[in-house]
Amino acid sequence: MADPWQKAYDFAVEVAREAGEEIRKAGECEMKVQTKSSTVDLVTKTDERVEKIIIRALKGEFGDGAFIGEESVANGQPCVLSDKPTWIIDPVDGTTNFVHGFPFVAVSIAFAVNKELEFGVVYSCLEDKMYKARKGKGAFCNDEPIQVSDVEEIKKSIIISEHGTDRRKEVVTKIFSTMQKILCIPVHGLRGSGTAATNMCLVATGAVEAFFEIGIHCWDIAAGAVIVQEAGGVLMDVDGGPFDLMSRRMVSANNKKIADRIIKEIEAFDVTRDDAPVQKKE
Ligand SMILES: O=P(O)(O)OC(CO)CO
Ligand SMILES: [Mg+2]
Numbered sequence: 001m002a003d004p005w006q007k008a009y010d011f012a013v014e015v016a017r018e019a020g021e022e023i024r025k026a027g028e029c030e031m032k033v034q035t036k037s038s039t040v041d042l043v044t045k046t047d048e049r050v051e052k053i054i055i056r057a058l059k060g061e062f063g064d065g066a067f068i069g070e071e072s073v074a075n076g077q078p079c080v081l082s083d084k085p086t087w088i089i090d091p092v093d094g095t096t097n098f099v100h101g102f103p104f105v106a107v108s109i110a111f112a113v114n115k116e117l118e119f120g121v122v123y124s125c126l127e128d129k130m131y132k133a134r135k136g137k138g139a140f141c142n143d144e145p146i147q148v149s150d151v152e153e154i155k156k157s158i159i160i161s162e163h164g165t166d167r168r169k170e171v172v173t174k175i176f177s178t179m180q181k182i183l184c185i186p187v188h189g190l191r192g193s194g195t196a197a198t199n200m201c202l203v204a205t206g207a208v209e210a211f212f213e214i215g216i217h218c219w220d221i222a223a224g225a226v227i228v229q230e231a232g233g234v235l236m237d238v239d240g241g242p243f244d245l246m247s248r249r250m251v252s253a254n255n256k257k258i259a260d261r262i263i264k265e266i267e268a269f270d271v272t273r274d275d276a277p278v279q280k281k282e
Helices: 008-028 044-061 070-074 095-100 169-181 197-206 219-229 256-263
Strands: 033-035 043-044 068-069 086-093 106-113 116-124 131-133 139-141 159-160 188-190 210-214 234-236 250-255
Touching: 008 086, 008 106, 008 116, 033 095, 043 044, 043 095, 043 116, 044 068, 044 070, 044 086, 044 106, 044 159, 068 070, 068 219, 070 250, 086 095, 086 219, 086 256, 095 188, 106 197, 106 219, 116 197, 116 219, 131 197, 131 219, 139 197, 139 219, 159 169, 169 188, 188 210, 197 219, 197 250, 210 256, 219 234, 219 250, 234 256
Parallel strands: 068 086, 159 188, 159 210
Antiparallel strands: 033 043, 086 106, 106 116, 116 131, 131 139, 210 250, 234 250
16 A cells, blocks of 8 residues: 555544644633642643543544553553554643643644654644644645754754653752753753643744753654654754654754754753553552
């Protein structure tokens, strides 16, 4: 078959749009907020409900397949990327923004086969921006082609960095030390939208030169990874090695020169891989 995944790609765009509509409506109602790994790792009924809507729609169209969804994993489902066609879903990327009414929230749906990402869809639903990309076929925002910035000089760049949800003092110290060093290169500015998926789309459109983070999960960045690459950008590990979707470490940039310069300043800290075996409780 010449183009086996086109139908899945088109369907993912429609599902992301419907999910975004649900999120917009839910944002207008009062919401009950719960916490996951820590008091700053938030989840709402909307996250869980929208993930179920997405998975139900995909199963309805394509049958039972492999799914890695943020809320399914939180409820004990495995988080292992196999060779099987696999949907990787973040129903609400930017849950903290959503809870606070900070206006950047995205639905992120990616699809991988043989552990390789085939396409990604990020719907920034409060801005009504539909980002999408398919391997080898370019990246788009609302159907217009997008491209990374051509800036090569770090001193002319804007860099996105987030703070994450790990509030251990040694981790926060490393995050701020890294940010300080990058700011003082100097760069034009540091930014952060509060959603990794949207941050990657900002790299892809050329609004910023790079976004890096340690501690994100595969569902935050899988769709954005395809979008950045198809917009002409690069993905790397924070130590300069190859990007590994399950490692929870990522630098995305408009080009390798900018990525390498940022990597020089990154103070890494340990995170548990997404696909690490779950420890059995004694
Ligand atoms: O809001 P979420 O889905 O928890 O994701 C955060 C990072 O983990 C923002 O990208
Ligand atoms: Mg997320």
